[in-house]
Amino acid sequence: MSEPTTGGGLPVLQYWLEQTLSPQGLSIWQTLNHHSACLSCAWGTGGQKGGFVNEAGEYLQRCAKSVEAIAAELQPAIPPNFFSQVKLNELQQLNSQQCDRLGRWSYPLIYRAGADKYQRISWEEVYQIATSALRQPPERIASYSSGRSSNEAAYLLQLLFRALGSNNLADCSDLCHAPSTIGLKQVFGSGTSMVSLEGLQHADCVVLVGSNAPANHPRLMNELIKIRDKGGKIIIINPQLEIGLVKFASPAFPIKSLLKGGSEISTLYLQPIPGSDVALFVGIQKSLIEQNLLKTDYLQAYTEGYQAVLDYAAQTSWADITATCGLFQEEIEEAAYIIGTSGRVVFAWAMGITQQRNGVHNVHSIANTALITGNAGKLGAGTMPIRGHSNVQGFGSMGVTVHLRAEIQQALAQLLGHPLSNTPGYDTRALIEAADQGKIDTLFCLGGNLYAANPDLTQAQRALSKIDTIIYVATKPNLGHFHGLAKQNTLILPVFNRFENPQPTTTESGNNFVRLNDPGRSHLQGANAELVSEVELLTELADRLLGETPINWRKLQDTRYVRKLITKTIPGYQQIEKMEKTKEEFTIDGRIFTEPKFATPSQKAQMFVTPLPKLSLPTKSDFGLPEDVPGIILILGTGRSYGQHNTVVYRPYDKYREMPHRHCILMNINDINRGGFSEHQRVTVKGDAGILDNIEIIAGGMREGAAFMFYPEANILFKADIDPDSGTPAYKRVPVVVYGGESQ
Ligand SMILES: Nc1nc2c(c(=O)[nH]1)N[C@H]1C(S)=C(S)[C@@H](COP(=O)(O)OP(=O)(O)OC[C@H]3O[C@@H](n4cnc5c(=O)[nH]c(N)nc54)[C@H](O)[C@@H]3O)O[C@H]1N2
Ligand SMILES: Nc1nc2c(c(=O)[nH]1)N[C@H]1C(S)=C(S)[C@@H](COP(=O)(O)OP(=O)(O)OC[C@H]3O[C@@H](n4cnc5c(=O)[nH]c(N)nc54)[C@H](O)[C@@H]3O)O[C@H]1N2
Numbered sequence: 001m002s003e004p005t006t007g008g009g010l011p012v013l014q015y016w017l018e019q020t021l022s023p024q025g026l027s028i029w030q031t032l033n034h035h036s037a038c039l040s041c042a043w044g045t046g047g048q049k050g051g052f053v054n055e056a057g058e059y060l061q062r063c064a065k066s067v068e069a070i071a072a073e074l075q076p077a078i079p080p081n082f083f084s085q086v087k088l089n090e091l092q093q094l095n096s097q098q099c100d101r102l103g104r105w106s107y108p109l110i111y112r113a114g115a116d117k118y119q120r121i122s123w124e125e126v127y128q129i130a131t132s133a134l135r136q137p138p139e140r141i142a143s144y145s146s147g148r149s150s151n152e153a154a155y156l157l158q159l160l161f162r163a164l165g166s167n168n169l170a171d172c173s174d175l176c177h178a179p180s181t182i183g184l185k186q187v188f189g190s191g192t193s194m195v196s197l198e199g200l201q202h203a204d205c206v207v208l209v210g211s212n213a214p215a216n217h218p219r220l221m222n223e224l225i226k227i228r229d230k231g232g233k234i235i236i237i238n239p240q241l242e243i244g245l246v247k248f249a250s251p252a253f254p255i256k257s258l259l260k261g262g263s264e265i266s267t268l269y270l271q272p273i274p275g276s277d278v279a280l281f282v283g284i285q286k287s288l289i290e291q292n293l294l295k296t297d298y299l300q301a302y303t304e305g306y307q308a309v310l311d312y313a314a315q316t317s318w319a320d321i322t323a324t325c326g327l328f329q330e331e332i333e334e335a336a337y338i339i340g341t342s343g344r345v346v347f348a349w350a351m352g353i354t355q356q357r358n359g360v361h362n363v364h365s366i367a368n369t370a371l372i373t374g375n376a377g378k379l380g381a382g383t384m385p386i387r388g389h390s391n392v393q394g395f396g397s398m399g400v401t402v403h404l405r406a407e408i409q410q411a412l413a414q415l416l417g418h419p420l421s422n423t424p425g426y427d428t429r430a431l432i433e434a435a436d437q438g439k440i441d442t443l444f445c446l447g448g449n450l451y452a453a454n455p456d457l458t459q460a461q462r463a464l465s466k467i468d469t470i471i472y473v474a475t476k477p478n479l480g481h482f483h484g485l486a487k488q489n490t491l492i493l494p495v496f497n498r499f500e501n502p503q504p505t506t507t508e509s510g511n512n513f514v515r516l517n518d519p520g521r522s523h524l525q526g527a528n529a530e531l532v533s534e535v536e537l538l539t540e541l542a543d544r545l546l547g548e549t550p551i552n553w554r555k556l557q558d559t560r561y562v563r564k565l566i567t568k569t570i571p572g573y574q575q576i577e578k579m580e581k582t583k584e585e586f587t588i589d590g591r592i593f594t595e596p597k598f599a600t601p602s603q604k605a606q607m608f609v610t611p612l613p614k615l616s617l618p619t620k621s622d623f624g625l626p627e628d629v630p631g632i633i634l635i636l637g638t639g640r641s642y643g644q645h646n647t648v649v650y651r652p653y654d655k656y657r658e659m660p661h662r663h664c665i666l667m668n669i670n671d672i673n674r675g676g677f678s679e680h681q682r683v684t685v686k687g688d689a690g691i692l693d694n695i696e697i698i699a700g701g702m703r704e705g706a707a708f709m710f711y712p713e714a715n716i717l718f719k720a721d722i723d724p725d726s727g728t729p730a731y732k733r734v735p736v737v738v739y740g741g742e743s744q
């Protein structure tokens with residue numbers, strides 16, 4: 001491979017061409033043009049104005065990730081006789097990509113403990129098993145969900161569970177942006193981005209923290225390019241030098257891509273020690289004070305608690321700050337100067353900030369910096385968590401959360417005619433722990449891959465195996481379906497995806513914009529296929545479990561009536577009821593702040609002191625190795641390759657990081673030398689939960705002391721080290737020892 005100098009560019013176009021000119025090409029084009037939101041990320045491209053249009057009505061906004069997701073959904077069905085021939089232990093040999101390539105689920109299956117194969121069953125048997133499994137005591141049933149399903153399905157899922165008396169609504173956001181939701185809610189009274197896409201376009205500075213947007217939110221890059229083009233500044237904060245954050249070639253700017261090889265992105269690129277962002281932001285605050293760049297009038301008028309935050313920054317020594325984050329004082333001062341002298345600054349972040357042991361503190365420290373510079377509550381400025389799954393935010397809005405807002409709680413109680421249970425629900429990590437302790441009888445998974453998304457795959461597998469019945473509702477096979485097996489019955493139920501649903505549905509983007517998805521048709525519909533819509537499945541189950549009163553679940557099979565209930569019970573969603581008629585997509589009320597009046601009781605932003613993290617490194621003996629074993633301790637960040645969507649691998653390599661396959665560790669060249677290794681050597685990587693052998697060393701743009709590996713494979717290595725304030729695991733700060741030869 002020749003070394004890439006730009007993100008995006010030719011490889012992306014090649015992928016587009018390969019896919020759209022393939023035999024599947026016509027279906028891909030038709031689907032791209034279908035009026036529905038992109039399946040892949042929460043940037044929210046697509047919808048009523050056509051598949052290529054973003055929320056500001058601009059064209060040419062569909063990226064290769066979207067094509068990748070569609071192509072996977074357009075695969076043929078797994079043949080009807082497949083599971084009578086292939087044994088479970090053979091399926092367990094498949095890797096993530098091979099699982100996905102089996103094709104689409106199109107008929108219900110069951111794996112009964114002790115059998116050697118999955119078996120096809122009828123929907124009637126499914127409903128019998130599922131209803132009796134869900135009739136267990138409410139604290140012993142649980143759901144897990146992933147943010148690809150519609151608002152309507154999400155709403156029904158939580159309504160069903162609340163009606164059954166359970167608050168156990170774990171969701172993938174617990175592993176993802178929970179610290180953003182919790183932290184922002186404390187500061188501003190609202191847990192989502194306060195910046196709309198239009199707002200972002202007015203910024204003259206973006207601070208992008210812990211995000212690999214070129215791979216995971218590619219169309220955000222167009223906005224960064226436009227901001228640079230008008231003279232704005234982009235500060236990147238990331239321990240890893242992501243090539244696409246330095247320079248990016250976007251198909252939306254073809255001339256620049258061709259003539260100049262792409263557009264410059266970063267004005268300033270800071271590579272802190274993983275997990276140390278609070279120290280960097282406290283340093284920025286300290287420097288803002290020292291450079292006299294505070295907005296004191298703003299702080300006095302619109303915030304509470306600011307003096308303690310300023311005092312903490314002033315008192316914390318530069319020595320502590322620089323030792324914790326590993327950056328020079330001058331670099332931090334430069335960042336502070338850019339932020340303090342820009343007119344409108346957007347602070348955007350993703351998993352580098354949230355997947356930390358102090359994720360909520362990280363979010364608070366970013367919000368504090370925004371407030372100190374008066375950059376919250378005006379057009380072109382504010383805090384912007386970049387959400388993951390295409391409808392993960394909608395799931396939260398619909399009440400699929402263990403932190404239900406009081407207003408929704410009351411509205412649902414009224415709808416159900418009784419108060420909701422006051423037993424606190426399990427979030428995702430609490431669910432795994434509860435299952436491991438034998439406290440869960442039944443688990444209903446609306447999408448996702450609970451097994452492979454969690455840290456410590458050994459524990460995840462063990463925990464799931466203590467649950468009597470697991471019901472997986474899915475479009476395509478994944479590792480969890482073959483490794484995350486229940487004690488008695490594991491069911492797999494095939495459903496339509498977003499562009500196939502027989503009825504209109506809606507989704508919510510990370511920028512709080514609600515999209516209407518037109519009905520569609522599946523290429524799988526026909527002779528042997530038995531797919532259902534998620535809405536049909538949930539309402540059928542609810543009807544069988546709960547009868548017709550006080551809710552007529554059968555009527556809710558028509559999604560129009562679900563939207564009526566959403567209008568009644570979900571704040572800010574009033575307009576959804578009329579959407580099907582008007583086709584008008586809308587921004588949710590009460591989320592975008594263009595005035596510094598926030599959704600807290602006092603309307604002022606609440607500021608919280610963010611203590612510097614105490615980051616320590618284990619020793620080799622902590623991993624059970626003699627101290628004189630050649631090798632080194634590194635902090636591993638785990639994340640996505642360019643060619644994967646979460647636990648689903650589409651292509652094994654990552655061209656931009658020059659990682660040719662999944663079993664690589666990306667390291668700084670000085671660490672490679674310090675450990676006595678050479679590039680491409682195979683080594684062993686050991687964490688506190690497991691070992692991976694035969695891992696190839698790749699030299700790359702990591703800061704010294706930090707390394708990077710792909711998930712889900714790396715999830716075997718480490719135990720869950722969770723942020724006590726949000727329950728989110730520190731996937732981005734995993735101490736490991738890297739050493740040569742065979743595992744010891
Ligand atoms: N193509 C594609 N798109 C996706 C997804 C996908 O898998 N594939 N997943 C979707 C989902 S659910 C999500 S949540 C998002 C994820 O989107 P991202 O959050 O962009 O993805 P990650 O790969 O987790 O990497 C985040 C970045 O954090 C950096 N980082 C690691 N540690 C630190 C740290 O301590 N501090 C800072 N400042 N940075 C750090 C890493 O180097 C990396 O560049 O993408 C969504 N979109
Ligand atoms: N080490 C490490 N672990 C991580 C992370 C990390 O950065 N590092 N990131 C975490 C993050 S941010 C997240 S969000 C989680 C992701 O965790 P999950 O959301 O649980 O996992 P996915 O891989 O996105 O789930 C993919 C599956 O969803 C199903 N699916 C797709 N579309 C639909 C649909 O329309 N309906 C239904 N019912 N099913 C559908 C398909 O069967 C597919 O195989 O992983 C987390 N785990």
Ligand code: SF4
Nearest residue numbers: 038040041045063219
């Ligand atoms: S940026 Fe995200 S929403 Fe937009 S087309 Fe790409 S994957 Fe889809």
Ligand SMILES: [Mo]
Nearest residue numbers: 176177388389
């Ligand atoms: Mo995520």
